[in-house]
Amino acid sequence: EWQISNEGWLDKSAKIALKILRTIREKDITQIKLAELLNVSPQHISKIVQGKENLTLETISKIEKVLNITLIDIPVYQSGTIKKSNVADSKTRYSQ
Numbered sequence: 001e002w003q004i005s006n007e008g009w010l011d012k013s014a015k016i017a018l019k020i021l022r023t024i025r026e027k028d029i030t031q032i033k034l035a036e037l038l039n040v041s042p043q044h045i046s047k048i049v050q051g052k053e054n055l056t057l058e059t060i061s062k063i064e065k066v067l068n069i070t071l072i073d074i075p076v077y078q079s080g081t082i083k084k085s086n087v088a089d090s091k092t093r094y095s096q
Contacts, residue, residue: 014051
């Protein structure tokens with residue numbers, strides 16, 4: 001029941017976790033090193049990369065800065081159309 005009622009953020013969290021894992025592997029950064037760079041515990045990083053952490057915007061921003069990646073793009077409104085909405089790897093476009 002809990003998973004069903006939290007399905008939305010759990011799906012996004014899993015996508016973010018995968019992007020973080022791919023990035024730290026590509027950059028040869030350990031989870032322990034990432035924890036140090038973010039000034040959090042290794043256990044906290046473990047929860048994040050398992051997709052079990054409901055991340056704040058502050059934490060997402062810190063991760064983006066440390067890893068030099070974009071995890072969430074905010075849609076930009078232009079002339080009646082919302083351009084580019086991206087959470088982790090999704091490339092969905094919305095228009096009104």
